[in-house]
Amino acid sequence: MSVKVRIPTPLQKLTQQRAEVEVKAANIKSLIQELENQFPGIKERLCDEQGKIRRFVNVYLNEEDIRFLKQDETPLKDGDEISIVPAIAGG
Numbered sequence: 001m002s003v004k005v006r007i008p009t010p011l012q013k014l015t016q017q018r019a020e021v022e023v024k025a026a027n028i029k030s031l032i033q034e035l036e037n038q039f040p041g042i043k044e045r046l047c048d049e050q051g052k053i054r055r056f057v058n059v060y061l062n063e064e065d066i067r068f069l070k071q072d073e074t075p076l077k078d079g080d081e082i083s084i085v086p087a088i089a090g091g
Contacts, residue, residue, distance in 0.1 A: 003080040029072040056087040
């Protein structure tokens with residue numbers, strides 16, 4: 001299944017400055033692994049040492065937060081759009 005992944009600006013240096021990439025994956029976990037296969041180093045920016053998505057990284061499937069779905073086990077289908085959005089803190 002081919003899905004479109006929107007890459008945030010801070011991570012685009014790992015994707016050859018591409019803001020969008022296409023990946024074939026069955027769920028979010030395999031999507032992250034495929035991103036790592038294509039763009040080494042990206043997984044450590046997205047996941048902690050246990051392989052879970054970092055707290056400050058928000059992932060949306062077709063504009064719906066995967067935290068309210070099945071998290072990294074959320075299934076994907078052909079044509080889905082994934083947005084990776086790092087949280088921004090400030091005061």
